[in-house]
Amino acid sequence: MPAAISDDRPVRWGVLGAGSIAGTVCSDLRLTSGNVVTAVAARDADRAAAFAAEHGAARSYGSYEDLVTDDEVDVVYVATTHPNHHRQALLAIEAGKSVLVEKPVCLHAAQAREVFDAARAADVFAMEAMWTRANPLVRKAQQLAADGTIGEVRHVRASFGIGVPFDPTSRLYDLANGGGALLDLGVYPITIASLFVGLPDRATWSGTLSPTGSDETVAVQWTAAGRPTAQLMFSAAVVMSNDTVIGGTEGFLRLESPGHRPSGLTVSVGGEERRIEDPLAGHGAGYTPQVEEVERCLRAGLLESPLVPHADTVAIQELMDEGLAALGVVYPQDR
Structure with missing residues (x-):
């Protein structure tokens, strides 16, 4: 079981990708009391810097590798398009980071199995960002x-x-x-x-x-x-x-x-x-329950969420x- 994140500090998020879905989720994340956007990375360093300024992140990177090796990031939100999820989720997991991966978690089931197997082997949390299941x-x-x-x-x-x-x-x-x-x-x-x-x-x-x-x-x-x-x-x-x-x-x-x-x-x-x-009416776009579920799991030291189990995502x-x-x-x- 991974080390649980204590209740006396926020869960620190790194955001991989600076597109529209990343912005919407980060806006909702900032409505929660136990989470903070710490860093963001994009292929365009200027875009990452603008995103970081908008969402209060302390750091921005023009390299995904730099973000996943940031010691002050607890969990990486992979917010790119589906064909990139497999490689980028594995990149974060190999760096010892927990991951929330946008839906669908990968292009195909075989890739999804690889991501979840790698997370379990690395003793880190992994979850598909299927916000509907937490609604x-x-x-x-x-x-x-x-x-x-x-x-x-x-x-x-x-x-x-x-x-x-x-x-x-x-x-x-x-x-x-x-x-x-x-x-x-x-x-x-x-x-x-x-x-x-x-x-x-x-x-x-x-x-x-x-x-x-x-x-x-x-x-x-x-x-x-x-x-x-x-x-x-x-x-x-x-x-x-x-x-x-x-x-x-x-x-x-x-x-x-x-x-x-x-x-x-x-x-x-x-x-x-x-x-x-x-x-949830009038309280953001509706992503707060998903963010809070990730937080709950990380504070409990879980490898997967009972609301979004790996086996269901793969099936x-x-x-x-x-x-x-x-x-x-x-x-x-x-x-």
Whole structure:
């Protein structure tokens, strides 16, 4: 077990990458009482310096190697695009640093296994930044489902589509940058569905590819024991309702749009509905529970979070690998 971080000092974060997601997460991180942004690195030293000034980091680097060897960094947040996660997470782990790696944790399941195996061998904490699993309304829905509020849970319907016009240079359509609806958007409905009905015995995939060969719109139906358990759809090009409905034998739960970071939770049983408000409303973008979960694990000396276990992350990546193969998506890194 790694040495726990004591309660008498903040958890010190190093941020690897200075893009928009890094900025949003760091803004939320600064809303927590037990965490501080200590250092940031980017390929462009000037960009790293500007990011550090904006988020109160004491140091900035134009080298990722310099950040991971900073003795005053406890945990590295890998906030780059998916094709870089594997190499950069291993870089931090080899330097003895714990890691929070943006979703999806890697391009493929084999890489994810390598990252988590390396973290365990190095006795450091590692977690995919699947903030949805720490969201209080998602956790409330799990509790209600487990308590039998809607009877036996039988089905999940979820969508995530954002309507971005085709642009070969866009991150969503650029294969070399891990582009595609499945890894960038679909990971959320897949993760949510798995929380309520488990992963499927069989998944049937269909979809369309963009001119660059990235997956543009994807639909998947899950079955378990011969019974349909989930219908999920995600798209880079099409605007969708982006909510999640968990169906039971006596009622349903609806995670209001966007389902991966719900704005409310509707509970419908016996024709009567009640709404549970979002406890994170007005308090940042919604990443604080994820940051606080990492902090909790580091202070407890854990190697992985019970909310985002390594085995679940790998299993979902395995399912997405299956989907990519069924759709005919091949990344340049795989050729």
